[in-house]
Amino acid sequence: MGKEVILSLKNITKKFGALVALDDVSLDLYKNEVLALVGDNGAGKSTLIKIISGAIIQNRGEIYLKGRKVDFASPIEAKRAGIETVYQDLALVDSLNVANNLFLGREEKVSVLGGTLKFLRHRYMEKRSKEILDTLGITIPNIREQVKFLSGGQRQSIAVAKAAAFGKNIIILDEPTAALAVKEVGHILELVKKCKEEGISIIIITHNLEHAFMVADRFAVLRVGKKVGERLAEDTDIDEIVKLITGGTLVKNGKDGSERKIVNA
Amino acid sequence: MENIKKNIAELNKNWGPQISLAVALILLLILFSSTSPFFFTSSNLANIGLYMTILGVMAAGATVALIVGMLDVSQYTILALVGAASITLDRAGFHIGIVLFFCLAAGAALGAVNGFIVTVLKVHPIIGTISSAMVMRGFTYMITASRTLSLNPETRGNYFAIGRGSLFGIPYSLIIMIFAYLVIHITLKHTQFGRYLFAVGGNSNASFLAGVNLRKIRFGALMISGVTGGIGAFLLLSQVGSLQPNVGEAALLNVIAAVLLGGISISGGSGKLTGTILGVIVLVVIQNGMTILGIQTFWQMIVRGAIIIIAVFINVIRGGGFKY
Numbered sequence: 001m002g003k004e005v006i007l008s009l010k011n012i013t014k015k016f017g018a019l020v021a022l023d024d025v026s027l028d029l030y031k032n033e034v035l036a037l038v039g040d041n042g043a044g045k046s047t048l049i050k051i052i053s054g055a056i057i058q059n060r061g062e063i064y065l066k067g068r069k070v071d072f073a074s075p076i077e078a079k080r081a082g083i084e085t086v087y088q089d090l091a092l093v094d095s096l097n098v099a100n101n102l103f104l105g106r107e108e109k110v111s112v113l114g115g116t117l118k119f120l121r122h123r124y125m126e127k128r129s130k131e132i133l134d135t136l137g138i139t140i141p142n143i144r145e146q147v148k149f150l151s152g153g154q155r156q157s158i159a160v161a162k163a164a165a166f167g168k169n170i171i172i173l174d175e176p177t178a179a180l181a182v183k184e185v186g187h188i189l190e191l192v193k194k195c196k197e198e199g200i201s202i203i204i205i206t207h208n209l210e211h212a213f214m215v216a217d218r219f220a221v222l223r224v225g226k227k228v229g230e231r232l233a234e235d236t237d238i239d240e241i242v243k244l245i246t247g248g249t250l251v252k253n254g255k256d257g258s259e260r261k262i263v264n265a
Numbered sequence: 266m267e268n269i270k271k272n273i274a275e276l277n278k279n280w281g282p283q284i285s286l287a288v289a290l291i292l293l294l295i296l297f298s299s300t301s302p303f304f305f306t307s308s309n310l311a312n313i314g315l316y317m318t319i320l321g322v323m324a325a326g327a328t329v330a331l332i333v334g335m336l337d338v339s340q341y342t343i344l345a346l347v348g349a350a351s352i353t354l355d356r357a358g359f360h361i362g363i364v365l366f367f368c369l370a371a372g373a374a375l376g377a378v379n380g381f382i383v384t385v386l387k388v389h390p391i392i393g394t395i396s397s398a399m400v401m402r403g404f405t406y407m408i409t410a411s412r413t414l415s416l417n418p419e420t421r422g423n424y425f426a427i428g429r430g431s432l433f434g435i436p437y438s439l440i441i442m443i444f445a446y447l448v449i450h451i452t453l454k455h456t457q458f459g460r461y462l463f464a465v466g467g468n469s470n471a472s473f474l475a476g477v478n479l480r481k482i483r484f485g486a487l488m489i490s491g492v493t494g495g496i497g498a499f500l501l502l503s504q505v506g507s508l509q510p511n512v513g514e515a516a517l518l519n520v521i522a523a524v525l526l527g528g529i530s531i532s533g534g535s536g537k538l539t540g541t542i543l544g545v546i547v548l549v550v551i552q553n554g555m556t557i558l559g560i561q562t563f564w565q566m567i568v569r570g571a572i573i574i575i576a577v578f579i580n581v582i583r584g585g586g587f588k589y
């Protein structure tokens with residue numbers, strides 16, 4: 001793995017009233033890696049990725065993208081910087097169809113009368129939507145179906161496909177495998193690997209550590225708003241990550257035989 | 266068999282309100298023409314047609330606002346204020362072309378005031394537009410000194426040429442209304458703004474996360490709604506030539522009634538102009554029929570109120586219901 005840092009979070013703090021959701025969190029994301037962001041419910045994972053995506057704004061701390069400081073005031077600014085996010089509560093518009101959802105926020109238009117009027121390129125967007133889904137191996141029978149009539153897995157796939165198709169630098173997935181059937185989970189994880197092969201960096205949040213270990217290169221663990229550890233996937237295992245998440249103490253031998261001690265934060 | 270069932274379900278899903286309205290319309294036409302000899306006369310139909318154009322244009326604007334999930338109840342008051350100001354301009358000697366332009370611009374400006382109240386001050390749309398309507402009604406009484414205003418007798422012929430004239434037998438008012446529907450239809454179906462109206466009405470949070478500027482979309486929708494109020498003012502002047510300061514006060518919810526009757530979901534995210542225009546026609550026919558049959562005003566009010574309740578109730582059954 002090239003050690004080029006693509007995204008760097010420095011001392012991020014976020015408060016909701018009196019509640020400190022994130023407390024001085026610093027974290028680097030490397031180019032072309034899959035980082036699993038794990039932690040218990042309420043640890044602050046979603047809050048952290050929403051800050052990276054411009055959906056909420058931190059109280060303190062800085063974000064650097066490829067070494068440059070960025071201040072995303074809204075999601076569109078993060079998108080312009082090549083960061084695409086699949087939110088935990090699936091940001092799809094149920095009443096719009098599949099193609100409309102895939103292109104929501106980045107509609108293709110054709111200019112007439114020298115740009116005074118712009119009209120949607122319906123057919124082009126539908127064609128591209130089919131191509132996007134085909135390339136990712138996602139089967140949706142009717143691209144004009146409103147997404148409210150699709151299964152959970154299909155909806156999840158569409159959300160991930162949207163991120164995969166348009167994320168130039170970073171793709172963030174918040175609980176993409178929650179509430180999916182086994183086969184569908186496999187599919188989503190395949191999508192993550194495909195994106196990585198394209199040279200993109202991925203942050204994946206999941207409660208299922210087995211899923212995380214199937215795709216992640218590295219782990220970052222949050223506990224009640226603080227970062228309590230980072231591990232390379234090859235240097236750790238599920239037991240250790242669980243201890244980090246829950247705050248239990250663990251003494252175990254590393255793969256190289258050395259004894260490592262993890263203490264409560 | 267399966268296929269037929271599926272097709273019927275599909276038909277109901279997409280066109281249910283329109284089909285029921287068309288059936289209701291036919292039944293109403295049969296009812297009124299069999300109970301009154303005056304209903305199917307050309308003068309009465311022309312009467313219905315002209316009134317329909319005013320309500321129709323405003324209903325198209327209200328549909329745009331409702332697609333984003335906002336009820337705009339200020340349109341008739343925009344009509345009153347813009348109409349009063351227009352007559353004042355006419356009497357001050359301004360050309361009809363300038364008055365027309367004023368109607369459009371003033372409608373847009375008053376819509377923008379609503380937009381400011383709703384998106385910047387974050388007042389709920391119903392409360393916001395009711396209160397702005399109160400303010401505007403006050404100004405209307407002020408401008409008119411509480412009297413009926415009439416166009417300058419010298420120039421009103423120019424207005425009547427439009428309001429009462431026709432091209433190849435088609436009234437100009439109707440042509441104006443159809444034009445407004447075409448423009449709004451194209452906006453809804455073929456522009457990014459139109460797509461965002463549906464997106465924001467369907468799920469504002471998802472739209473925001475997808476990069477849509479919510480404030481801009483809501484603001485724009487209320488401006489369109491306001492413009493149609495301004496067009497309504499111009500149509501009224503051209504057809505009637507005068508304006509009472511209380512115009513539309515009793516009919517405040519007529520536009521909303523027509524739109525809801527047309528099956529436009531009150532919770533936002535959907536809406537078809539075909540439903541709107543059918544809702545307008547049915548409502549106007551009911552009102553006209555009741556008047557022709559000599560049904561007393563209080564009964565008419567009761568029926569009108571009941572129609573709104575029934576329309577919203579059907580809306581709820583079809584999965585709508587209040588949201589915003």
Ligand SMILES: Nc1ncnc2c1ncn2[C@@H]1O[C@H](COP(=O)(O)OP(=O)(O)O)[C@@H](O)[C@H]1O
Pocket residue numbers: 016019021039040041042043044045046047048
């Ligand atoms: N918009 C908000 N307003 C108030 N508190 C919030 C908000 N979003 C999250 N929180 C709180 O911040 C903490 C972290 O939440 P979250 O980031 O969603 O955790 P996770 O995704 O790790 O489960 C929780 O205590 C949660 O209740």
Ligand SMILES: [Mg+2]
Pocket residue numbers: 045046047088174
């Ligand atoms: Mg979460």
